[in-house]
Amino acid sequence: MSDLEPLFLARSEGERPQAPGPDLLILGELVVRSGGRDVALPGPSVRALLSALLLTAGEVVGEDRLLELAWEAEKGSRRALQCAVHRLRGWLGRLATGCRLEYAGTGYRLVVPGGAVDLGRFQELLKEAAAAQNPERALDLLSLALGQWRGPVLGGRPEWLAVHPLVRAIEQARVECAAAVADLAFRLNRHDVVPLVGEVAALAPYDEPLQARFVRLLARAGRHAEALRHVEEVRRRLADDLGIAPSREVRSAHAVALQGEVPMQLPPGLPDFTGRAAETAAVTEPLLSGREPRAALVFAINGPPGVGKTALALEVAHRMAALFADGQLYADLRDQAGRPVAPDDVLARFLRSLGHDSVPGSMEDRVALYRSRTAGRRVLVILDNAAEEAQVRPLVPGSSGSAVLVTSRVCLAGLAGARLLRLGMLAQDEAVRLLVRVSGRDGLAGDPAVGEIARLCDLLPLAVRIAGIRLAGRPSLRPGGLARLLRKEDRRLDELAVHGLAVRPSLDAAYRDLAPAHRQAFRLLGRFGGAFTAQSAAACLGVSPDSAAAYLEALVDAGLLEAAADYRLHDLIRLYAREPAPD
Incomplete structure (x- = not known):
């Protein structure tokens, strides 16, 4: 049993059992343990049948499939299978471990006590990790899952079994688990899992996504020389064995190893973030789709003051951070006084964060250098409180692989290629x-x-x-x-x-951004107690219907007015509109 397994057993059963139950281990050489001691394995034919049944994790397995898994189909016979079944039943009975072989009408099933098979434990830990809300918890569970492995499935197996789809799928699950461990460890700055990931990377030398993650993880742990050596080994292996150049992922990891620390600037998210399932999916699903867009993905989130635009952006950013191993950049595009920040100042900060201490003087040169530094990399950029499209455009990476989340009170419809997402009130x-x-x-x-x-x-x-x-x-x-x-x-x-948290200041900020005529219109419209039409607004404002429509659209754009069939001020905004104007 690995050092990690008692932790799993204690967690799943409440306390560690007094007498160890059976262990049937196939994530490595076949090993059977009873009472904490290794048991002598049966002869080759019975061992092959036992291995086939353990691979199928308690399923009912038909005779044809058993022949295929145990003896490569054509080399086995039903008579040999029946003989092996008889011997396996006798062997299991002598062990007295609670394991038994059943015939279920259409095939055979190996019944074992819960948690006895390492493959089953591995799969259960993967499910628990997928359901975990806390990333630290998820990383611990995935690390436990990797700890179930001692080597290739059924080590010492025949070659035909090594390439069997079932065996390859199980071993691919190990690779994917190691990749998930690397992503979470990189994000959480956990160095203790480097050996676990490195062990799997050594067994999957041509899996470039995993190799790239291992390089990044080494660099994150401060082992830059080791990371650079590993990149060179990957490059040479791909060239010599496959005649190909490294993928963009590997080249990007190489850049991270050369650069050193990558920027990880995300502010904390809200631990009690609630709701917004559809809006969250509208952003996360395109990021998780696996389709490579032609340009950086841009999501522009807008809505009224206090509706949770920043909270949603940070929730998505933290969930998706592992996809952007080359860094996460954050900028509030308004200063403490609420004034828009110049994009060239933000570019200077971003360039320094990306490892470029010497920043060009002109805006054009900064944009060019920023796009060069982010080309071929996976960087997530959060731009909070944008005032207009012109403030955002220079800060969008110029190539695919990166993503940008923008929040703004106004709808940034003029931002080319942006996916627009308007937030309303909660249900x-x-x-x-x-x-x-x-x-x-x-x-x-x-x-x-x-x-x-x-x-x-x-x-x-x-x-x-x-x-x-x-x-x-x-x-x-x-x-x-x-x-x-x-x-x-x-x-x-x-x-x-x-x-220090209040509704009124968020409305003050939106009000100050209005033109004087729009401010006056907003105050007058506060007289309405419910929905109203453009015609009734024109009468209230004492202007033509066309002028009233222009005022109303300006207030909608500012997030202070809701437009549907009619127009409506939400109650808190209506109460604010009736107050004396702020200084």
Whole structure:
């Protein structure tokens, strides 16, 4: 048993068993253990049958398939199979381990105690890792999965079995597991798994994606000389054995090894991020599709103030970070005063982060160098709070393989090739879940006052979060009490403020970006209590319908007005519009 297996057994059974159960090991040479001791294996024909049954992990296996797996079909016979079945049953009975061979009408099935077969443990750990919400937990589970392996499947096997599709699929799962370990370890800066990944990389010398990941992992661990030597070995092996040049992935990993540290600038995401399943999938699915686009993928996320644009971008970025092993760059495109940041200043920061200390003076030269530095690499760029398309265009890498996530209050429809994603308010059930999670009071989920709070918050994520923080910070404050405070319209925006987080400043920022005429129109439209038409807006504003339509579209673009069949100010925005104008 490997050093890692007791951890798996303890976790899955609650505590380590007093007397070790049987172990049937095929992820390496065939080994059978009972009571913690190796058992002498049966003769070749029975051993071949046992191996075939273990490969199929408890399935019912027909006689033809057993002959194929055990004796390469044409070299076996049904009589030989029946003889081997009889001997295997006797051998299993003498072991007294709870293992038995059953005939199930259409074939045979090997019944074993749970967790006894290392292949089954490996597959179960992969499932647990896929379901894990925490990346550290996922990495630990995947590392345990790799720890089940001692060598090639059924080491010492005949050549025809080595190339059998079933065996190749199992060994490919090991390679994919090692690649996932490398991705997570790179992201989490975990160096302890380097030997695990290196062991698999040595057994898959022509798997370029895995070799590239191993090189990056070595570089991330500070082992740059070793990483460079490994790249050279890969290059020479591909040239000598296959007559091909290294793939872009390997060349990119080589650049990482030469450069040293790669930028990993993502701010923390929200641990209680809730909802947005469809919007998240709209970004992650194209990134995971495996199709190589002709240019960098650009996603432009827009929506009203406080709707969670940055939260969604960071949630996606953290989920997808492992796909972008050449780095993740982040820039807030507004300064502390809310003014747009010049793109040439952002370019200078990005270039230094990419290892280029000498930054050209002109904007054109910076753009050219930035695109050269990102060409052929997989870099994720997060551009937060963009004011307009012109601010974003110079910051988009010029070649495929990279991706850009942009957030903005305005719709960046003029950004060529961008996939536009507009965020609306949360669904009622999502807002309730978020409120409960932030409050830390799981028992509130069924309280009607919680649903009322969510509605009084306009289902706006920022407002809902603030309400949840208030409940979390004051255990004596009940949902009904907070709902009573929020019902007072003249106090609602004042109540939605806590610990430096507030709804009003986010609306201030959007308001300040408006032209003077649009500000005046916004204030006047605050008189409406519900939906209104362009015609009624024209009457309210005292302008022509065409002028009113232009004002309304400007407010829609700013995220302050919702347009559907009619126009509508959300309640919190309407209350803000009725307040005295900010200085």
